[in-house]
Amino acid sequence: MNNYAVFWEWLSFGVRWLHVITAIAWIGSSFYFIALDLGLVKREGMPEGAHGEEWQVHGGGFYHIQKYLVAPARMPEQLIWFKWESYATWMSGFFLLAIVYYAGADLYLIDRNVLDVSQPVAILISIGSLALGWVLYDQLCRSKLADNDTLLMLVLFPILVVIAWGYTQLFSGRAAFLHLGAFTATIMSANVFLIIIPNQKIVVADLIAGRKPDPKYGKIAKTRSLHNNYLTLPVIFLMLSNHYPLAFATEFNWVIAALIFLIGVLIRHYFNTVHARKGNPHWTWGAATVLFIIIMWLSTVPAALTGEEKPSASAERYMQSTHFAAVRDTVMGRCSMCHAAEPAWDGIHFTPKSVKLETEIQVAEHAREIYLQSGRSHAMPPSNVSGMTKEERALIVAWFEEASK
Incomplete structure (x- = not known):
């Protein structure tokens, strides 16, 4: 028996399961806190510094939640940090990327009709693109564009379209979609690890030292959290796409990926608007449906000739x-x-x-x-x-x- 192949298959399955578990934990907490933040109401009688509060009921009990924009007057004895969900999701995801796409580069990562490179070169391109993506995104967020959240997101979208097209010029269709998802997930997790949590730690340190925390740190963290909120649904689609060749193995796969980002934004806009009690924009579902029908049509366009096969x-x-x-x-x-x-x-x-x-x-x-x-x-x-x-x-x-x- 080839025990190596069997072991590797089960290792892949186990890490994939771990990745799904941690992703559920991260996405769940992210969606919950975004909905909570949007639903906060400012009422009379709240403690000094409290920005808003909300009453919720779940599991037979009532919960009274208050938010402080900067920090409470006194540091609580127990403070829960929501960070390990994000870290564990990225680490398990990268481990899975290595198991499936790096170890099986000839089969899953490299398409010699797209780019004929060796396994080490393909792996270096993969890792380098993830790191470079974060650097470019972070620099944009530190520029003057960050003063306007909407403008910044409008600039980021065409960049994501170019990245989607670029990956299809480097890897197989399956790997291109997976890498676009990993590219986006890396940005999301790095937002937590390098921006959101460090900024919160600065606020906590100032509070413990008796200094008044600078509210800019909370504002920056909220902007990055908002980006993560809108990027989540497209990442889920891209990670699931390797089971559906009509998504990744068609000629216009990069256009499909671009439209998926728009659909994700529309769906999140609906829920964010409802949670903020600003209306019920049903039109977003109609627009998302139209875009999905366009995606279905694009997947039927005949693929371009790929040329003569070359065995690995x-x-x-x-x-x-x-x-x-x-x-x-x-x-x-x-x-x-x-x-x-x-x-x-x-x-x-x-x-x-x-x-x-x-x-x-x-x-x-x-x-x-x-x-x-x-x-x-x-x-x-x-x-x-x-x-x-x-x-x-x-x-x-x-x-x-x-x-x-």
């Missing part, structure tokens, strides 16, 4: 195996009726997961997935509709494990 180094190794010819015939006979550019199986209209298994190179490039899905497990073909035999599955296992040694 790992694919060549699997093609040289003594079992390859038999496995190739098995896969093409049992799987290619669905995993094709134009699927022949009734009811299948698009290539599942954008995985094509019509050529020798395609079979070799997806050796690990074939091994795990059809060799070590019976996940594929679904319900064994094409009748793959035990002997054929055993041959797939022998092929992969021989070539992996």
Whole structure:
């Protein structure tokens, strides 16, 4: 048994689960505090320095919450910091990026028809783009544009469009979408780690020392928190997109990504407006629906010709195996009726997961997935509709494990 491949698959699953858990915690607290902040009401009789308050009911109890723009007159004995949700989400996400896209760079990160580079170069481009993205964003937020939140966001949007297009010129479509999500998530988490929490610590330190805190630190932190609020939904879409090739594997994938940012802003605008008790802008849902229909249409536009296939180094190794010819015939006979550019199986209209298994190179490039899905497990073909035999599955296992040694 190839224990390495099985272990790596479970490691990926475990880290992915951890990433989802921490992301739920971060997004949940973020959405809650934005809604709380927008719903605050200033009433008579509140303590000195209190900006607003709100009464809430949940789980059979009532909660009375007050907000101070700068800080209360006296430091509370117990102060809860909301930061580890963000840090754990980014760290688990980067670990998952390394497990899936760096360790499997030839399969998931690099598309040699887009940019023919080595694995180390592709990984350096990936890491460098995440770091550079934060630096550029942070400098914009420190410029005069930051005096106007709306203007700053209008400037940031075309930059995100250019970044989306740029990633499609560097990586595979799947990796481009994932990196755009990681690019945005890095900005969000860095906002918490480098701006929001440090600013809050300055305020706390001033309060403990008996100094009056400067309100500018709270204002800066609130601006970055607002950006995080509007960026959250597009990041979720981009992270889920690797399951849907109609999103990432089409010619206008970068346009689709750009429109997703607009849809995310529209949805957050609806909830933010409602939570602030400033109306009920139902038009945002109509506009979001129209944009999503446009996305659906864009995904049907035929992709440009990609040219001649080039096998990766790992694919060549699997093609040289003594079992390859038999496995190739098995896969093409049992799987290619669905995993094709134009699927022949009734009811299948698009290539599942954008995985094509019509050529020798395609079979070799997806050796690990074939091994795990059809060799070590019976996940594929679904319900064994094409009748793959035990002997054929055993041959797939022998092929992969021989070539992996």
